[in-house]
Amino acid sequence: MKVGVLALQGDVREHINSLFDCGVEAVAVRRASEIQSVDALVLPGGESTTISQLSEVFGVYQLIKERIASGMPVYGSCAGMILLAEEILDAKVGQKSFGGLEIAVRRNAFGRQIDSFESDIEFADGSTDLMKAVFIRAPWVERVSDSVQILASVDSHPVAVRSKTALATSFHPELSGDDRIHRYFIEQVARPALEKVK
């Protein structure tokens, strides 16, 4: 499996390292040909307004949107979650997302940087171990449709959700040195989705 990390802006290197730790091939992708060449995509943490704008400027917005819509497995952390949301609350005027997850996400819902925090949270992957989660100017999920399953919450706000082919977290597993989320994405989201296509 070859996983691309969208490298227009954000903490690309950290996601690539986490994916390497899971034993998959991981590459930074910016151009259409590079995005075409991967089996699955990770949308990193960063500034969602910048990433979506650059995707339009460099002509890959439509390609990413279509690949996600046609079932390419995708994982987004923080800004990546916003980019996967069908609806963005507190968006910049005209801000676009790729969509793919039937959720409404509120940007910077946990507050500004002084409110950014770490917390040990439960994650519904079958393990009862708590997981260190890093939230930075983090969004939360405000509404989900029936196609979406909630995997983790903080103060009753969903912070990790999935559909059949898409996973999103408000927090940054790529910063905590724990590859549990990336492993979940590879083994429980991407691999089953790709095998079905075959």
Add this chain to the structure above:
Amino acid sequence: MAEVTGTGRVKRGMAEMLKGGVIMDVVNAEQAKIAEDAGAVAVMALERVPADIRAQGGVARMSDPDMIEKIQAAVSIPVMAKARIGHFVEARVLESLGVDYIDESEVLTPADYENHIDKFDFTVPFVCGATNLGEALRRINEGAAMIRSKGEAGTGDVSNAMQHMRKIGGEIRRLSSLREDELYVAAKELQAPYDLVKEVAQTGKLPVVLFTAGGIATPADAALMMSMGADGVFIGSGIFKSGNPAQRAAACVKATTFWDDPKVIADASRGLGEAMVGINVADLPAPHRLAERGW
């Protein structure tokens, strides 16, 4: 489920999210919106851009809280603001306003010519300038969660930024080549804590994100700094002292993302109108050089 704020990981992590991006100096809400629309990852709110501080002279201080709040209300991206070196009360004021990052900056007139702010004492993270590795590690030792090479702000002359990036990069490469028993003397020479020196020697990079600043005025300047290993770019006077700020801002963002693709940089550089006129750093009398503030 205790939620802990202001940790090192949260502070340094915030800077990680800015990587590959451009942070732009703005002096009002209108400029902040132009910067956000152009794809800036954050804005730096200040009363006068460095070129004007240089031209007008006098003591440069923290900005008016009203102005910072107007900018915070105008944009959804992170808002940073500058405090004077050593002025921990200005920093407390900025923290109380909820700015996302404080730049303890040599562009403002220092408040303390011996001590910098104890940055561990704050929930808000700090970025500090550095001209060499020892200076960067001393700032990190005081709690800086992000470093920017200083360059010479407000000149539009990229030569000092280049010099500082080469210096920091060169000193990191040298550390990586030393035997472990030589790191004690290296720490002494760098005037930096041994533990940080050892960490840099082992990892081959700073423990925090390294941006570059000072004199960047064109898309090619931004790409040059990325090629030198910067994680991202601060652009101060270069945008809003140019002929067409909106277009130049967007062009610098593009060139920062595709810093390794000359065709993209060429396209971004077309028809931008006049760049800021600028001053050659060599023509600046030594007392007017901002990079020499901080130690």
